[in-house]
Amino acid sequence: MKKLLGVGGSQDSFTALERTLQRVRNTGDEVVVAVVDNPESTLSADEVEDRVRRALEDVELEAEVRRLEGHAGSGLLELAEAEGFDEIVLGGGRRSNMGKIRVGEIAEFVVLNSRVSVKLVR
């Protein structure tokens, strides 16, 4: 399976990153990590990319890392369709102190618009 993992710098996007890399290491699936611009995140794209590359080193996995400029959701959809990905993987949202989950804006856009399957990691 060919997975496109979008990471924008939110906590849940890093959780999705770690879980997916662990899983890919076991399954041998192909994964491309797309560093996207998340206006809700305080990290710069460079900082996000650094963390992605470190996470890859930690699990000793080789994977392509790409930078997507502009609107994150539509960028992910275009890339997924243009290059025949089977699945888009994203963070599953953050919880308030009370425990309510809020799905992030990027995930919401992708879920509502994607033609390929979308996985939100909790």
Next chain:
Amino acid sequence: MNPEDLPTYSVADADRPPYSLEDREGRTIDVGVATGADVSDLVEMYERFDPADRAQGIPPVRPDEIHRWLEVVLEGYNVVGRHDGDAVAHSMLVDTGEVDTCELAIFVLQPYQGAGIGTRLVESAFGLAYDDGVTAIWLTVERWNHAAIRLYRKLGFQETGGGGMELEMGLRLTE
């Protein structure tokens, strides 16, 4: 949105627990502050909770997770409504991390919904929180949860934002 621009709710008329109310079905509901001593009754209530009424991941499903969730929630301002001793409704305000701001949620067991219990329990939680210095209330609600949105609007909540699936609403508490 600036909190100063939010509509206000006056806590002057909010009943502070304990008290009893008669709901629209004529049932007597005993209202009290919920504390650690109420955990097992609340777990029982949430085990009876209609899964379709779950909102944004709460209440959790498994009893041990309900327990853990309640431990966090009960650090805030909590009001429980009981009928014949059983917990049937629970309003809660939990610190958001922002100054003097709490997040609101209200859960009412299905047979007790639409009887005016939820509104009174929320108002009481506002009273308790305001007496303790809380001045801003915030919540998110799924757009299709019309019953909850109606209740929040009636209390004065105003939309402050939100993406496609949820509304975000806010309210300011005053004397």
